[in-house]
Every structure is written in C-alpha cells, then in structure tokens.
Amino acid sequence: MTRSLAKSNAHFEQAVKHLPLGVASNFRYWGADKTIYVKSGRGGRITDLDDNHYVDYRLGYGPAILGYADPRVDEAARKGMEVGGVFALSTELELAVAKRISKMVPAAELVRFSNSGTEAVMAALRLARAYTGKDDYVLLEGGYHGLFDAAMWYTPMENWGQVGEPEIKPYSEGIPVGTKSWAHFVQANDADGLETILKKHSHKIAALLIEPIMGNCLGIAAEPDYLRAARTLCDKYGVLLIIDEVKTGFRVARGGVQELYGVHADLCTFAKAVANGYPISVLAGREEIMRKIGQGVAHGGTYTAHAVSLSAAEKTLEILDETDALEVIERYGTKLRQGMSRILEARGIAHSFVGHPSMSGLYFAHTPPRTYRDWKGSDYSFYDAMAQELHEEGVLCEPDSREPWFVCAAHDESCLADTLKGFEIAVDRTVAAGIEARKVPA
Numbered sequence: 001m002t003r004s005l006a007k008s009n010a011h012f013e014q015a016v017k018h019l020p021l022g023v024a025s026n027f028r029y030w031g032a033d034k035t036i037y038v039k040s041g042r043g044g045r046i047t048d049l050d051d052n053h054y055v056d057y058r059l060g061y062g063p064a065i066l067g068y069a070d071p072r073v074d075e076a077a078r079k080g081m082e083v084g085g086v087f088a089l090s091t092e093l094e095l096a097v098a099k100r101i102s103k104m105v106p107a108a109e110l111v112r113f114s115n116s117g118t119e120a121v122m123a124a125l126r127l128a129r130a131y132t133g134k135d136d137y138v139l140l141e142g143g144y145h146g147l148f149d150a151a152m153w154y155t156p157m158e159n160w161g162q163v164g165e166p167e168i169k170p171y172s173e174g175i176p177v178g179t180k181s182w183a184h185f186v187q188a189n190d191a192d193g194l195e196t197i198l199k200k201h202s203h204k205i206a207a208l209l210i211e212p213i214m215g216n217c218l219g220i221a222a223e224p225d226y227l228r229a230a231r232t233l234c235d236k237y238g239v240l241l242i243i244d245e246v247k248t249g250f251r252v253a254r255g256g257v258q259e260l261y262g263v264h265a266d267l268c269t270f271a272k273a274v275a276n277g278y279p280i281s282v283l284a285g286r287e288e289i290m291r292k293i294g295q296g297v298a299h300g301g302t303y304t305a306h307a308v309s310l311s312a313a314e315k316t317l318e319i320l321d322e323t324d325a326l327e328v329i330e331r332y333g334t335k336l337r338q339g340m341s342r343i344l345e346a347r348g349i350a351h352s353f354v355g356h357p358s359m360s361g362l363y364f365a366h367t368p369p370r371t372y373r374d375w376k377g378s379d380y381s382f383y384d385a386m387a388q389e390l391h392e393e394g395v396l397c398e399p400d401s402r403e404p405w406f407v408c409a410a411h412d413e414s415c416l417a418d419t420l421k422g423f424e425i426a427v428d429r430t431v432a433a434g435i436e437a438r439k440v441p442a
C-alpha cells in the first residue's frame, strides 16, 4: 500500500462508536482499514483526511455533474439561503425550476419536487397505482430504485449458478415479505419476456419501472428497439411506463435518456444531477396523471422544495441547458474510454464499455452485456482487484464493478492524464498479482 489512511482509520475508530459502520450510508463503508473520509472536493477531484488526492469518478454516484463546489451553483445556493428557510409554503423558485424541467424534458408536463431519488420513485409508484387502480409493478433484473420497501426486491447474481432463474431476495432485513408478491421481474432487453408477464398479469400491474441505462448495473443499456417495444407493450396492456432517470437525467442528454432514445415516459423521476449535489428530486409526467396529486393522491413533505436546493437547481439546469457542459462531459468520457482501451488492448485484455460516455461501465469481456445475467460471465474479480490498485494510484472508482464511472464537466486534461497513468499502473499490478484477465479472442 503506497498511500497512508492513518487519519481516516483513526477517524473510523471514533466514528464507529457513534454511527453504525462509522458512516451515514452503508455504501460508504469499505471496511475498517479502507473507509475514507473526505476533507474537501473541488472540480473533478477530492482530498481525504490524509491529504491523498483522487480524480473522482464516483461523484457521489452522479450528482456533481459540473464538478464539486462549482462557484456559479454555490453562489446561487447562497442566494437561496437568503430566502430564509422552509415555510410550509411555496416560493416563486418552484415555478422557475418546473418550467426549465418541462422545457428540457417534454414528457415532464407537470412537476413535483422532493428531496431524494427514493422519495421521487416512491411517489411515482404510488401515483401509478392510484391512476391505474392496480398494485403490482414490473422491475428489471439489475435495476435499483432506492431504499423503499417496494423497490427492495432484487435478483442477486453473486450466488446464481448461471442456469435456471435467479432467486428473488430482499436487499435488506426488515422488508415485509408481503411486498414481494407485487414485484414481477424481467430481464433487460427482453421484450418477449415482458409481454409474457404483461399478458398474464396486466390486470393487476400498474407500471413498468425501468432505468433504460442501468446506472447501478454497469450502465447496461436498453437497445432502442427494446425500449420502443416496452413503450408499445405498456400502452397495449394499460400499464404506465415509469422511467427512472435519477442517474441519467440531465446527464446523458439535456432531456435525459428519453431524449437519447426518443421515448416518452408516462411518469419520470430525476435527482442526482438536478442541483449539482444539493438535495432535490423530481417526479414529473403526463398532466392527466400528475393532476391526481391533490385529487386523492398524497404528496408533500416538510423539506420539499427548499429554496437552497431550488436556487442551485435553477442555476445547474440553466448551465446544462444553455452551455456545452454535457458535450464537454461526453467528449471527456469518450477520451477516457479510448485511453483505457489502449492500455488494455496493449496487454491483450478483453473488455468493453457499456452505458454512455458520461456514465461508463467497464466490463471485462469482449462482448458488452445485454442483461444483468451477462455480468456473471465477465472477469469482475479482475475489476475488483484493479479497483483497489486504482485507489492507491489516486483514481477513485467504485470498488464494485457494477457502478459506472461518472464524468463531470470539471474533469480536464490533467485529470485524464493522471487517470490513465494510474490506470496503467493498476492494470499491471493486478496482472502481476496473478489475477487472470480473459484475453482478447484471436
């Protein structure tokens, strides 16, 4: 190990006495000796308590779309602070941000705000159930939609033996087993599988809840024909299409994944990139459905639409809409992929990229995955070992191969050079440690 984590380790020992796992979110715990605590973040880089510097590709799982501490957004947030707090009343800012969202995302005819992605998706599902009068919903294997009970059923692949159907399990203890019966699972890019489920159960299915670029599963991307088919099938069977754009929204295109694919959702959700990291999320959709809010459907919250977050959102969305920030991000992401490919190809290591250049999954197999089950057939253990070496070399990716690499507008040429230098060293160390990577087919 080349870097010292002495201060982070010492902090962990104190923190764990007061906080479960020593952190505020389970995903931030990487083990007693590996959990890092952040001192500061600027642009595309963060510094930890031990003054280790990292080029950061986690970006808080996506929010820092313009980079950490963007001065334009922070100035707007300070103006939001001057509004004075939360009033259990609305401010003028809500309308300004709602109008911008409707302009950028045509399917977002009406908009409601909340604080986290979980809250937005939970509200979308409730609204879909209220509108259709049905309780069940369809999820994709490998999807993630937040920490509410209905979304916390999944098909863990770790123990799947690559034959038969994977087991459906709860993400956590404490999820009422009764909630399992509402969730139906299909594989990504399998329109026939989706139709089979809808044909059989559409009388009780309210919605298909889908991330067309799976931001929690390598960025596995829907094939355009599949997404169009899913839209048609939802209409045919009277099921709402909820597109969860918590990660893709205002990132993969100004109008998110819906613009990229030319497919409109009935309801859609946004969070991460909306306010460059200030807490806010969005439920939006077709007017006819959204008008049920307040006409029988409950929605609200004490901290909903805080002026600090709204003011930050107004500025962030203005920048994303009116400047070339997203093109800058896409160009950087493309160069990053090309640089990594050069290094891997020179060593004959089979690999492919998935998702979008702004949120890339690096996959250790020659053919990109179409479904979560494909991940099982890749050399993810090579990735896991390499990720630890990358951290040593100041490149911060998620230790788990299923989380894509997020790019922000502040990642510049120096970030790219540092990343590729670290990447080369990390790959070579992983190979030298005897961890087998599959070779490019002859």
Ligand SMILES: Cc1ncc(COP(=O)(O)O)c(C=O)c1O
Pocket: 061, 116, 117, 118, 119, 121, 144, 145, 146, 147, 211, 215, 216, 244, 245, 246, 247, 271
């Ligand atoms: C697609 C998707 N939906 C919902 C969520 C939940 O968002 P939050 O963590 O803000 O509650 C996430 C979080 O990563 C997500 O990626």
